[in-house]
Amino acid sequence: MVNTHMAQRSWGFWINRGIIHALLIAAALFYLLPLVVMLLTSFKTMGDIRAGNLISLPAEFVIEPWIKAWSSACTGVKCEGVGSYFFNSVQIVVPAVLISTAVGAINGYVLTKWRFRGSELFFGLLLFGCFIPFQVVLLPMAQTLGWLGLANTTAGLVLVHVAYGVAFTTLFFRNFYVNIPSELVKAAQLDGAGFFRIFWRILLPISGPIIVVTIIWQTTQIWNDFLFGVVYGSGDTQPITVALNNLVNTSTGIKEYNVHMAAAIIAGLPTLLVYVLAGKYFVRGLTAGSVKG
Amino acid sequence: MSAEEPLQAAKQSGGLLQRMEHWIPKMVVAPTFIMMLVFIYGYIIWTGVLSATNSRFLPSYSFVGGLQYEKLFDNPRWETAYTNLGLFGGLFILICLIIGVMMAILLDQKIRREGVLRTIYLYPMALSFIVTGTAWKWMLNPGLGLEKLVRDMGFENFSFDWIVDPDMAIYTLVIAAVWQSSGFVMAMFLAGLRGIDNSIIQAAQMDGASMPRIYWRIIVPSLRPVFFSAFIILSHIAIKSFDLVMAMTGGGPGYATDLPATFMYAHSFTRSSIGLGAASAMLMLGGVLAILIPYLYSELRGTRNG
Numbered sequence: 041m042v043n044t045h046m047a048q049r050s051w052g053f054w055i056n057r058g059i060i061h062a063l064l065i066a067a068a069l070f071y072l073l074p075l076v077v078m079l080l081t082s083f084k085t086m087g088d089i090r091a092g093n094l095i096s097l098p099a100e101f102v103i104e105p106w107i108k109a110w111s112s113a114c115t116g117v118k119c120e121g122v123g124s125y126f127f128n129s130v131q132i133v134v135p136a137v138l139i140s141t142a143v144g145a146i147n148g149y150v151l152t153k154w155r156f157r158g159s160e161l162f163f164g165l166l167l168f169g170c171f172i173p174f175q176v177v178l179l180p181m182a183q184t185l186g187w188l189g190l191a192n193t194t195a196g197l198v199l200v201h202v203a204y205g206v207a208f209t210t211l212f213f214r215n216f217y218v219n220i221p222s223e224l225v226k227a228a229q230l231d232g233a234g235f236f237r238i239f240w241r242i243l244l245p246i247s248g249p250i251i252v253v254t255i256i257w258q259t260t261q262i263w264n265d266f267l268f269g270v271v272y273g274s275g276d277t278q279p280i281t282v283a284l285n286n287l288v289n290t291s292t293g294i295k296e297y298n299v300h301m302a303a304a305i306i307a308g309l310p311t312l313l314v315y316v317l318a319g320k321y322f323v324r325g326l327t328a329g330s331v332k333g
Numbered sequence: 334m335s336a337e338e339p340l341q342a343a344k345q346s347g348g349l350l351q352r353m354e355h356w357i358p359k360m361v362v363a364p365t366f367i368m369m370l371v372f373i374y375g376y377i378i379w380t381g382v383l384s385a386t387n388s389r390f391l392p393s394y395s396f397v398g399g400l401q402y403e404k405l406f407d408n409p410r411w412e413t414a415y416t417n418l419g420l421f422g423g424l425f426i427l428i429c430l431i432i433g434v435m436m437a438i439l440l441d442q443k444i445r446r447e448g449v450l451r452t453i454y455l456y457p458m459a460l461s462f463i464v465t466g467t468a469w470k471w472m473l474n475p476g477l478g479l480e481k482l483v484r485d486m487g488f489e490n491f492s493f494d495w496i497v498d499p500d501m502a503i504y505t506l507v508i509a510a511v512w513q514s515s516g517f518v519m520a521m522f523l524a525g526l527r528g529i530d531n532s533i534i535q536a537a538q539m540d541g542a543s544m545p546r547i548y549w550r551i552i553v554p555s556l557r558p559v560f561f562s563a564f565i566i567l568s569h570i571a572i573k574s575f576d577l578v579m580a581m582t583g584g585g586p587g588y589a590t591d592l593p594a595t596f597m598y599a600h601s602f603t604r605s606s607i608g609l610g611a612a613s614a615m616l617m618l619g620g621v622l623a624i625l626i627p628y629l630y631s632e633l634r635g636t637r638n639g
Contacts, residue, residue: 060439067436068453071516074468075456081471093482094472147365154358162366169373171625173573175597175614177372179607180379183392203372206365235357264461266576271602281463285580288467297471308464315459319452322459323520 082106082302089297105298109306113299115286122303124276125283129263129310131194132279136201137258143202144209144254145247149239151210152217153225163214169207177204178271185272192274200272201262208261209254212325216250217243249321256318257325260311280307377618384611392607401612410588411613414596417503421592422571424507425514429567430560432511433518438548440519441526451523454516462513466580469509470496499589502582506590510577514570518563525559526552565628572620593617 077094082105084098092099111121151163181200182191190196220243228238269279278286284307288300315322387397405411436454440447457465472478475494483491495501529552537547575594582590584599591599593613601610 057442060442061444064436064439064444064450067432068450071453071457071512074465074472074512077472078468089477093485094478095482096485143365147362150358150362156359159362162362162369165374166365166369169369171569171621172373172377173594173614173617173621175573175594176380176618177376178597178614179383179392179601179611180376181372203368206368207373210365235354235361260459264463266461266463266579267598270579271598281461281576284467285463288470288580289583297474297477300467301471304464304467308460311459311461312456315456316452319455323455 078301078305082109082298082305084298086294086296086298102298105296106302106306108296109287109299109302113287113296113303115283116290118275122280122283122287122306125278125280126306128194128273128277129279129281132197132201133259133262136198136205136262137255139198140202140205140209140258141251141254143206144211145213145244145251146239147206147210148213148215148217149243151214152220153222153238153243154235163210166207166210169204170211174204174267178267182271191272192277194277196272197268197277197279200268201265205258205261209258212250212254212257213247216247220246252318252321253325256314256321259314260322260325263311283307380611380614383607384615386608388607388611390605390607397608401608402616404609405612405616408609410591411593411596413588414591414593414613417590418571418574418592421503421506421510421574422568424504425510425571426564426567428507428511429515429518430563432515433563434522434553434556434560436515436519437522437526438552440523451520454519456516457513458517460513462574462576463580465509465513466577469505469512470581473505473508496582497586499586502586502590506574506577506581509581510570510574513577514567518567521559521563522556525556529555562628565624568624569621572617572624593620 073095080095080098081089083101083103084092084105085100085102088099109121110123112119113121115122115125151159185191185196185199188196190199224242225238228242233241263279264281265279266281266285269282270285273279273282284303287303382394383392384401385396385398386392386394387400388394440450444450473493473496474480475497478493480491480493483493496505533551534547537551542550573594574592575598578584578590578592578595584591584595594617597610597613597617599610600606600613
């Protein structure tokens, strides 16, 4: 009696395991499919694309689509590929990430270790900035950038990304520093250390993980931005997301899907690399900052 | 409380240097404070003011009261935009939650390759919506995309042209958006599952409850907070959805897949009706606030206690 029961259970158990694994693998295929299709398409000739289907292997393996996507595909009026826009994005991302991270770190330090009257209210008001739909600031910012002479410049986009990124970086650092015992700060103060010295010598050396999380979060957010790029960039200063969209959606004539896919992979590669190399920190940032969406 | 002690220590010991120390923290956060007042609150008010003017190609300040809002609600394109948001947002949130919780439960069954699978499920979240949109636009290409793939597999009459069908195009946005975000929802639920106290489950097992029953009656209900925050995050993504629409359909065919965000962009920056664009932006803010104020309230109360 007992034995047959056990045997039945283990049959059921293995069927269950089989179903669970089949479902999980099916889901994995669903998530991988677009990436596989993009890669396959980017190495095919147009003739090959028309003759085969999404997952057929290239009959002839070509890298011309990649070269064309990088250096000669038409993105609107110009036909210089997405290469120069890739570097535009780099020029926007690097300063914007560094500035917003540094400002966020020192803000988080003040908001946890040097609280003053109204500092909690200040933090609450700032937190609200993480939630607003950016459409509600687009028009005034456009006018302000015009007045400052920063319209259609890389510097203008850096300013915008810093302005709306600081709320996030502050949130990250505040939530990290709030768990650091204030006794450390008090002890250092008794030893005569001042505001900046305490930050530099005590807080900063233990901030490694949160700095990585913040930098990764900001890099992905700013690299992937399209809204600010399309509104405040134009022509030579557009980021790569805008160039990719122009390449795919505004170019006239024959649609070269292989070139589109190569350009899309180029645009996605930096953030994908960040994810593969530092997935743990990426996920941590998502959960901490996911409110931004 | 203890956080204020350094400050008190500074006050007590007196001296010019220490009194300066008292001002340094405030001076350090002052730039952020000013930026916040201008770039967030000032601009919201400014947009509110613009929404009450007849601004067209350039901002003007002749006030017309609530006229732009009246025009907005008489505008069939706006009606399409917010109806689409309800449809797109509703389906997107619902499907993401269902897929997310189910995959988290499956992945929580001591799967040997869990790390690899999790990495695969989550990578779309690292991509820009423009890249996602470009990929799915190609996958859904009528003629060369999935339609051809299925036909090549032997189903000669298979047809899948939703992306160019005004009635169905909105659902293609749901597919792509779910592909991008559901892995992340899964990760949230998985973290929630890992936080559940095992002894409750063991006790239920001792009482002879079956696993499906334990999941349905004990585990899923205890994930309520995760459902709540995932809902907030997903609705926030839905309301702000702009890039994906621009990349996949450009709001078309016609304006069949317009969302409030694309409506706002089109009217403010390409159709020269800034007043109307500002009014639509204010309504978007209103929508976000209606969802977020209760959440933000509980969140702030939580951090203060913590």
